Amino acid sequence: MAIVMIHCPETGTSVSTQHHASEAQFAAERYDNAAVRCTACGAIHRWTKSEAWLQPYRGVAEAVVR
Numbered sequence: 001m002a003i004v005m006i007h008c009p010e011t012g013t014s015v016s017t018q019h020h021a022s023e024a025q026f027a028a029e030r031y032d033n034a035a036v037r038c039t040a041c042g043a044i045h046r047w048t049k050s051e052a053w054l055q056p057y058r059g060v061a062e063a064v065v066r
Contacts, residue, residue, distance in 0.1 A: 002023075003017070003020055003054070004016075005017065017052065026054050
């Protein structure tokens, strides 16, 4: 399992979407109009699968804290 990540459009920081998925689950999921409250800027960002990537659990804390 990994965490689905996006970039904050305001700060460029990598942030967790709070979605967890395996590579197979991520490939099968649509994520057409998902939303997340950004830990970097506090705004709610809408995102799609094309804007997201999987981040293995190792290193996630660094990606979220930056």
